[in-house]
Structures are given as C-alpha cells and as structure tokens.
Amino acid sequence: MLRRPQPAASDVPESRQAPWDCDFLREQAYVLLICGALCGSSDNYVLKWGSPEDGLMPGIPSETNLAASPARVLPTAPQAATESYTELLAGEGDKSLANQYMSMLSSEPFKAISMKSAAEMPRQFPKLNISEVDEQVRLLAEKVFAKVLREEDSKDALSLFTVPEDCPIGQKEAKERELQKELAEQKSLETAKRKKSFKMIRSQSLSLQMPTQQDWKGPPTASPAISPATPVLPGATPLPVPAPYAVPEFQRVTISGDYCAGITVEDYEQAAKSLAKALMIREKYARLAYHRFPRTTAQYLGHRRLDTTPLEEGLPEDPYCLENAPPNLGYLVRMQGGILYVYDSKKMLERQEPHSLPYPDLETYTVDMSHILALITDGPTKTYCHRRLNFLESKFSLHEMLNEMSEFKELKSNPHRDFYNVRKVDTHIHAAACMNQKHLLRFIKHTYQTEPDRTVAEKRGRKITLRQVFDSLHMDPYDLTVDSLDVHAGRQTFHRFDKFNSKYNPVGASELRDLYLKTENYLGGEYFARMVKEVARELEESKYQYSEPRLSIYGRSPEEWPGLARWFIQNKVYSPHMRWVIQVPRIYDIFRLKKLLPSFGKMLENIFLPLFEATINPQDHRELHLFLKYVTGFDSVDDESKHSDHMFSDKSPSPDVWTSEQNPPYSYYLYYMYANIMVLNNLRRERGLSTFLFRPHCGEAGSITHLVSAFLTADNISHGLLLKKSPVLQYLYYLAQIPIAMSPLSNNSLFLEYSKNPLREFLHKGLHVSLSTDDPMQFHYTKEALMEEYAIAAQVWKLSTCDLCEIARNSVLQSGLSHQEKQKFLGQNYYKEGPEGNDIRKTNVAQIRMAFRYETLCNELSFLSDAMKSEEITALTN
Numbered sequence: 001m002l003r004r005p006q007p008a009a010s011d012v013p014e015s016r017q018a019p020w021d022c023d024f025l026r027e028q029a030y031v032l033l034i035c036g037a038l039c040g041s042s043d044n045y046v047l048k049w050g051s052p053e054d055g056l057m058p059g060i061p062s063e064t065n066l067a068a069s070p071a072r073v074l075p076t077a078p079q080a081a082t083e084s085y086t087e088l089l090a091g092e093g094d095k096s097l098a099n100q101y102m103s104m105l106s107s108e109p110f111k112a113i114s115m116k117s118a119a120e121m122p123r124q125f126p127k128l129n130i131s132e133v134d135e136q137v138r139l140l141a142e143k144v145f146a147k148v149l150r151e152e153d154s155k156d157a158l159s160l161f162t163v164p165e166d167c168p169i170g171q172k173e174a175k176e177r178e179l180q181k182e183l184a185e186q187k188s189l190e191t192a193k194r195k196k197s198f199k200m201i202r203s204q205s206l207s208l209q210m211p212t213q214q215d216w217k218g219p220p221t222a223s224p225a226i227s228p229a230t231p232v233l234p235g236a237t238p239l240p241v242p243a244p245y246a247v248p249e250f251q252r253v254t255i256s257g258d259y260c261a262g263i264t265v266e267d268y269e270q271a272a273k274s275l276a277k278a279l280m281i282r283e284k285y286a287r288l289a290y291h292r293f294p295r296t297t298a299q300y301l302g303h304r305r306l307d308t309t310p311l312e313e314g315l316p317e318d319p320y321c322l323e324n325a326p327p328n329l330g331y332l333v334r335m336q337g338g339i340l341y342v343y344d345s346k347k348m349l350e351r352q353e354p355h356s357l358p359y360p361d362l363e364t365y366t367v368d369m370s371h372i373l374a375l376i377t378d379g380p381t382k383t384y385c386h387r388r389l390n391f392l393e394s395k396f397s398l399h400e401m402l403n404e405m406s407e408f409k410e411l412k413s414n415p416h417r418d419f420y421n422v423r424k425v426d427t428h429i430h431a432a433a434c435m436n437q438k439h440l441l442r443f444i445k446h447t448y449q450t451e452p453d454r455t456v457a458e459k460r461g462r463k464i465t466l467r468q469v470f471d472s473l474h475m476d477p478y479d480l481t482v483d484s485l486d487v488h489a490g491r492q493t494f495h496r497f498d499k500f501n502s503k504y505n506p507v508g509a510s511e512l513r514d515l516y517l518k519t520e521n522y523l524g525g526e527y528f529a530r531m532v533k534e535v536a537r538e539l540e541e542s543k544y545q546y547s548e549p550r551l552s553i554y555g556r557s558p559e560e561w562p563g564l565a566r567w568f569i570q571n572k573v574y575s576p577h578m579r580w581v582i583q584v585p586r587i588y589d590i591f592r593l594k595k596l597l598p599s600f601g602k603m604l605e606n607i608f609l610p611l612f613e614a615t616i617n618p619q620d621h622r623e624l625h626l627f628l629k630y631v632t633g634f635d636s637v638d639d640e641s642k643h644s645d646h647m648f649s650d651k652s653p654s655p656d657v658w659t660s661e662q663n664p665p666y667s668y669y670l671y672y673m674y675a676n677i678m679v680l681n682n683l684r685r686e687r688g689l690s691t692f693l694f695r696p697h698c699g700e701a702g703s704i705t706h707l708v709s710a711f712l713t714a715d716n717i718s719h720g721l722l723l724k725k726s727p728v729l730q731y732l733y734y735l736a737q738i739p740i741a742m743s744p745l746s747n748n749s750l751f752l753e754y755s756k757n758p759l760r761e762f763l764h765k766g767l768h769v770s771l772s773t774d775d776p777m778q779f780h781y782t783k784e785a786l787m788e789e790y791a792i793a794a795q796v797w798k799l800s801t802c803d804l805c806e807i808a809r810n811s812v813l814q815s816g817l818s819h820q821e822k823q824k825f826l827g828q829n830y831y832k833e834g835p836e837g838n839d840i841r842k843t844n845v846a847q848i849r850m851a852f853r854y855e856t857l858c859n860e861l862s863f864l865s866d867a868m869k870s871e872e873i874t875a876l877t878n
C-alpha cells in the first residue's frame with residue numbers, strides 16, 4: 001500500500017535507537033538475555049557489555065564485547081514435522097534430510113549450556129559443550145556437505161539434463177502445498193491466536209506511520225519525518241519520537257496488514273529464529289577477530305553496543321621510518337594443531353599455559369558451521385528468505401519509480417560533488433595484474449630500449465642480460481604487440497581457470513613473468529615495483545581513486561615475509577592511494593608434490609609465525625613491522641571450482657598431520673587462516689597495533705558451502721556470485737551486510753556472462769556490494785580500469801548517478817582505509833548507519849536513498865526481533 005505524504009515507515013525498536021542515544025551508552029554491564037534462536041538449539045546466549053577499550057577494529061568504531069555467562073532455559077513448543085517441509089526442498093535426496101531435521105527439532109527441548117563467565121576471562125573463545133542436538137545437526141550438516149560434494153562430482157555429467165530451477169510444474173505443486181498448509185493452520189485455534197498477536201504487533205507499528213494532522217494540512221515541503229516506529233505490544237502507548245535524521249520528503253513503500261503474508265505463522269517463527277541464531281553466530285566470530293558487524297543488526301539481535309572513538313592511526317610522515325618500533329615482549333610462540341599459541345615465558349610453555357587470548361576451538365566451530373549448513377536446506381527458511389528477497393527487489397523498484405526524481409534533485413543541488421569526484425576504492429585487485437596490458441607492453445619495450453645489457457637473471461651461475469633473455473625467446477621487443485603479449489583473457493578462458501592462470505605469463509613465457517611481475521628475482525623485484533609505482537602515480541593523479549592490491553605469500557618458507565617487506569621498503573613502493581592485502585594461494589598440493597613442504601601445518605607456520613614474531617618483537621623485525629602497517633588484510637585465492645573430496649569436520653586430520661599430497665578443501669583453508677588471524681589480531685590489539693581483515697575470494701565458482709565458511713570467518717568476500725543459488729545465504733549476507741567486492745568484467749571472462757551477473761540484483765536488494773577490477777591486465781582496456789568497470793556497469797544496467805555513488809561509498813566503507821581517511825572521504829559520522837552516517841557533500845549519495853536502505857533493513861530485522869519475542873506473544877494469547 002502506498003501513501004503520501006508520509007513519515008518514516010519502519011520499525012526500529014525505541015529502546016534500540018542506539019547510535020544517537022547517548023544516555024544508554026553510559027550504561028555498562030547491561031545484561032541482556034537472548035533466547036536460543038534456533039528451535040532445539042543448545043546454546044542460549046547471555047550477552048554483556050564490554051568495556052570501551054574492547055572491540056576496536058581498523059577504521060571502524062568499537063563493537064560491544066560480547067561475553068557469555070550461564071544461560072537460562074527457555075522452553076519452546078516443539079514443532080510438528082509437516083509434510084510440506086520436506087516437499088519444499090529441492091530434489092529427491094533432500095527429503096530424508098529435512099525429515100530428520102524436523103524430527104530432531106521436535107524431539108529435543110532446549111538445553112542450557114553454561115559458558116565461562118565473563119569475569120574470569122575477558123576475551124575467550126566461547127567453547128560450546130556438544131549436546132545431542134548439536135550432534136544431530138552435525139550429522140545432518142555432514143549429509144548436506146556430502147550431497148553438495150556428490151552434486152559437484154556429477155555436475156558436469158548431468159548438466160545437460162538439469163531442469164531449470166523455476167520449473168512451472170514444481171511451482172504449482174509447491175503453491176498447492178502452501179495452500180493446504182495455510183488451510184490446516186486456519187483450523188488450529190492456537191496458531192490463529194498467535195497469528196492474531198503478530199498482526200496486532202505489526203499493525204500497531206503501522207499506526208505509528210499514519211500521518212499526523214499537520215502533515216495533511218501543511219504544504220508538501222521537507223517536513224521532518226518521525227522516527228522509524230517501534231513494534232509495541234498492545235497496551236503500550238505509542239509516542240512518535242523525533243527523527244534522528246533529517247531527510248527530504250519522499251514516498252515510502254509500506255505494506256499494511258499481515259505480519260508476513262504467504263507463509264504460516266509457525267514457519268515464520270521458525271525461520272526468523274533460525275536466521276537470528278545464524279546472525280548471532282556470525283557476530284560472535286566477527287567480534288572475536290575484530291571484524292566488522294553492522295550495529296543496526298546487532299541492536300535487533302538485542303546486543304547493545306558502545307560508541308567509542310576508533311583508533312587514531314595516523315601514518316608516519318616518513319613512510320619508511322624504521323624507528324620507534326615497540327620493545328620486545330619476550331613471548332614464545334608454538335604451533336599446535338595448525339594454530340599458533342602464544343606463551344608468556346618458557347615456564348608457561350612447559351606448563352602448557354598459553355597467554356590469555358581467544359584460541360579457537362574446532363569442535364565449537366564445526367557445531368556452528370553445522371547450524372548454518374542445516375539452515376540453508378531447511379524448507380520453511382528457504383521459502384521465507386526467498387519471499388523476503390523478492391519483496392526487497394520489488395520494494396526497490398517501487399522506490400526507484402516513486403523517488404528517482406527526488407533523489408536526482410537532491411544530487412543536483414549538491415554543490416561541487418559528482419560521480420567523478422567521489423572517492424572510489426578498487427576493493428579487489430591483484431598486484432601482479434594491476435597494470436593493463438598496454439602498460440606492461442610499454443614497460444617491457446622501455447626496459448629493452450634503455451638497458452638491454454643489464455644483467456637481469458642468473459642461471460646455473462651464468463649471468464644473463466635482458467637482451468639475452470629476449471634472444472633466447474627468439475623475439476625482438478620492438479615487434480611485440482598486445483596480441484603477441486597474449487595476457488588478455490577472452491573466449492578461450494571461459495570456464496578454463498587453468499588457461500586463465502597461464503595468462504599471467506607474457507608471451508606465454510614464465511621467464512618474463514619472473515622478471516617483470518615477481519617480487520623475488522635477480523633484480524629484487526625492481527621492474528615489478530616500478531610498474532606498481534607507475535600505477536600508484538596514476539591513482540594519485542586521478543586523486544579520487546584508491547586500490548587494495550594483493551601481494552602473494554605462498555607459505556613455502558618463512559623467508560617470504562622479510563623478503564616481501566624488503567622489496568616494499570627498498571623500492572619505496574608506498575603510496576597513500578594503496579593499501580596492501582596479502583593473498584595466500586591454496587596450492588599446498590603443488591608444494592607438497594615438489595617436496596617443498598612436509599605438511600600443511602608447516603605451510604601455515606611459514607605464513608603466520610613471522611607475523612607473530614614481528615608483533616612480539618618489532619625491534620628485531622623492523623622492516624616487517626613497518627610493512628605490516630600498510631597491510632590491512634588477508635585473502636585466500638585460487639580456482640574455487642576444483643573441488644576436494646575431503647569433508648572438513650572436527651574429525652579431519654589436523655594440519656600438522658596433513659601430510660598427504662591431497663589439497664585440503666576450501667573450508668579447511670578458511671578455518672585455519674581465520675583461526676590464526678584471530679589469535680594474531682588479538683595479540684596485536686593488545687599491543688595497540690593494527691589488526692587484519694580476512695577477505696577471501698568466495699562464491700566465484702564451486703560449492704555453495706564456501707559461502708557458509710566465509711559467513712563465519714570472513715570480514716568481507718570477493719565475487720559472491722553463488723549467493724544467487726541460495727536464498728538463505730543471500731538473505732543472511734543482506735542482514736549481516738557482509739561486503740561483497742564484485743567484478744562483473746572478470747566474471748564475464750571466466751565464470752558468468754555479464755548479462756547474467758547478479759550485481760544489479762544484489763544492489764537493488766540492498767546487499768553491500770562494490771565494484772572492483774580483479775585483474776586489469778587480463779580484463780580491461782583503458783588506463784582507468786576501475787572507471788571502465790563503473791562505466792560498463794552503468795551502461796549495461798542503466799545505473800543512476802545515485803546508484804554509482806552508493807557503490808562507490810560502499811567501496812570506501814568495505815576497504816581497509818583508516819578511520820581518519822574514511823572520515824575525510826565519507827564524512828565525520830560515516831560509521832553510523834543510515835542517513836545519519838552519510839554526508840552528501842562528500843559521498844553524493846542522496847539522503848533519500850540512505851533512508852530507504854536503512855528503514856528497509858530495520859523493517860527486515862524487525863521481523864526477526866518480533867519472532868524472538870514470541871514468548872511474550874504466547875503469554876498474551878493465553
């Protein structure tokens with residue numbers, strides 16, 4: 001239903017309007033009780049305020065320290081397994097799984113799990129005791145996992161025979177079943193009552209959206225909107241609260257009537273609670289690793305948050321200054337089961353008493369992961385998420401239709417700022433391909449012309465000049481063209497990652513790759529550094545563009561880190577327009593085959609031990625300590641479509657005994673990278689040093705379970721294409737506002753045609769997407785690859801200026817730029833969510849758009865918080 005003129009229309013609970021309410025921020029030790037969100041879940045979280053020193057992360061204000069303490073038993077009516085739950089699941093094989101899930105939910109009552117009290121240990125990994133339910137969820141998850149693996153196996157063989165997902169016959173049958181279910185529900189007195197209560201809540205909140213007398217009388221000028229409404233229980237007197245933000249008047253899309261039409265009240269409750277539970281799990285992992293979690297979502301989950309000033313992380317005037325390294329702490333580090341443990345002293349090491357940091361627990365992780373895995377195949381949740389996502393898309397279309405001109409008007413009256421001079425960050429780009437093909441060609445020709453007789457390599461003790469290199473390849477650089485250079489991806493690389501990887505070799509010659517695109521070679525990576533610096537200079541000249549290039553650490557030897565730091569400092573690669581991310585290729589199997597590594601654990605140790613040492617004793621690792629100031633995160637890269645037969649669980653061999661030549665699966669890599677980054681971040685935080693974000697490539701191809709792993713472990717992901725295939729995950733990524741760096745041009749050459757790319761759809765629904773280039777050398781034609789990416793997206797999808805500026809704003813938010821830089825580029829209050837956090841003079845994003853996004857997210861989240869109040873509703877219906 002559409003109304004006009006109309007005040008703000010969503011449902012931020014009054015008590016939770018945190019960002020602008022200073023009073024409650026002073027409240028400390030506020031204990032909140034959250035009910036176990038998933039029916040039949042074992043762990044009931046009790047949440048507590050942390051101190052303001054906790055929870056700071058790079059460029060992001062503090063989040064609450066969530067500590068667990070003994071929980072209360074909250075009974076919930078067991079849910080009956082119904083026929084249609086199973087039918088809703090896709091495919092034959094799912095039936096039994098869903099049945100098991102349902103019977104499991106109905107059989108086991110809630111169990112309280114006591115967790116270590118917050119007073120004892122301020123920041124520990126909350127270990128769960130494994131209950132019978134968890135065990136069953138885990139078994140179910142394993143089956144889901146196995147099924148996905150089987151599908152992967154048979155995909156190629158069967159792809160010719162698969163029926164499109166939106167098969168009309170199937171849809172009709174599903175609708176029929178829905179109808180039957182609703183009819184059955186209507187007959188039940190109990191559910192009718194419950195339904196009525198939900199309706200009362202929703203319509204109550206709607207009544208708050210009714211325009212006041214003044215609104216009707218006054219002229220349609222920018223009148224201040226009232227704040228998003230609070231879902232109140234009957235009896236409470238609703239009072240409109242003044243808006244926390246000023247937004248020009250616009251037309252809001254609201255739905256009146258049912259609590260959530262289209263699914264039964266039981267399904268809704270179950271789905272909403274499970275989703276809330278999943279979000280709580282993510283929040284837990286995010287908090288432990290100093291990753292980001294949106295405060296709006298946290299508020300709806302019932303976690304109040306503290307507003308504290310983020311770290312001041314001013315960069316030194318001399319970016320290569322090696323002085324002022326903090327003193328040695330004298331801690332010792334040992335790897336156990338693939339995770340580095342820190343010990344205060346030798347004595348503590350002997351006693352096996354590690355320094356107090358949160359160390360992850362694989363069993364707990366497996367249980368958490370199982371819950372999400374079980375959730376993505378749960379019928380009612382799938383239906384619910386699918387409907388909400390459809391609604392979000394339609395809602396945006398309506399918003400666009402009604403308010404496009406008002407948004408445009410806002411932008412037109414915004415002085416100085418336009419799409420060209422808003423800040424954009426290339427959030428996903430590989431350093432080895434950060435220059436375009438023409439740039440590389442020019443550089444090769446230039447070096448040949450200016451220094452042909454320079455010694456550039458050494459082979460078996462024989463020094464080789466640049467001229468000799470080209471002579472041995474039988475080529476004259478003068479004749480080289482971009483075509484003969486052959487680094488550009490094209491038709492031949494589609495679904496052929498192997499062919500794509502070889503595109504990194506100019507003229508197909510790995511000698512040239514070693515010489516021009518590597519940091520370790522006879523020249524100490526000088527040519528590569530020069531090219532990267534030329535790219536950086538172009539960014540500096542363009543003034544408004546930034547990038548986050550990935551440099552590789554392979555884990556072959558612990559010497560890689562000091563080598564990379566030396567390369568960075570000696571070649572003076574620093575640029576204020578670049579922040580560095582370290583990519584770890586998932587190629588253990590190759591190193592193992594070449595006998596470079598004894599086990600996977602050794603690889604992890606080579607990757608992480610030098611970082612721990614540089615953190616504990618920066619004095620002795622000055623270069624690495626300095627380099628780490630400019631590193632903001634870690635990436636995990638490789639072809640996701642090659643799959644492993646191994647299923648990751650707590651029964652998997654630990655990394656130190658993973659000695660086989662088989663490559664560990666994606667989720668195994670992700671867990672161990674996350675675990676070590678988490679410990680490292682906590683150690684660094686304790687020292688007041690910068691922390692790292694985990695930003696893996698995920699969901700580009702391969703199994704859907706990759707996105708489940710990243711949901712727990714990643715701060716943000718690159719690609720995320722496969723979210724298209726799972727409504728539950730897509731909706732969760734929306735609710736948790738997990739940033740996704742998308743590269744449609746790269747996908748177009750590798751995995752998915754441009755026209756089928758979900759970026760536009762994701763953007764419309766409100767997922768936190770940014771545009772990035774991935775590999776300009778392989779995919780782009782112009783000098784400004786990022787602008788090329790924006791331009792093509794704008795043309796193909798007819799994106800408005802506001803859309804483009806929203807993507808650009810997202811890119812700055814999800815980047816590893818410092819708090820100060822973000823304040824400068826987005827506005828003082830950028831870390832607040834909604835229109836309050838937007839400074840249109842800097843971002844050129846219409847306040848109307850910001851309000852729409854914020855209120856929409858609040859509305860979706862209010863469905864979850866309403867369901868979590870269902871105990872109150874039960875009380876009311878009796």
Ligand SMILES: [Zn+2]
Pocket residue numbers: 428429430697718774775
């Ligand atoms: Zn990439």
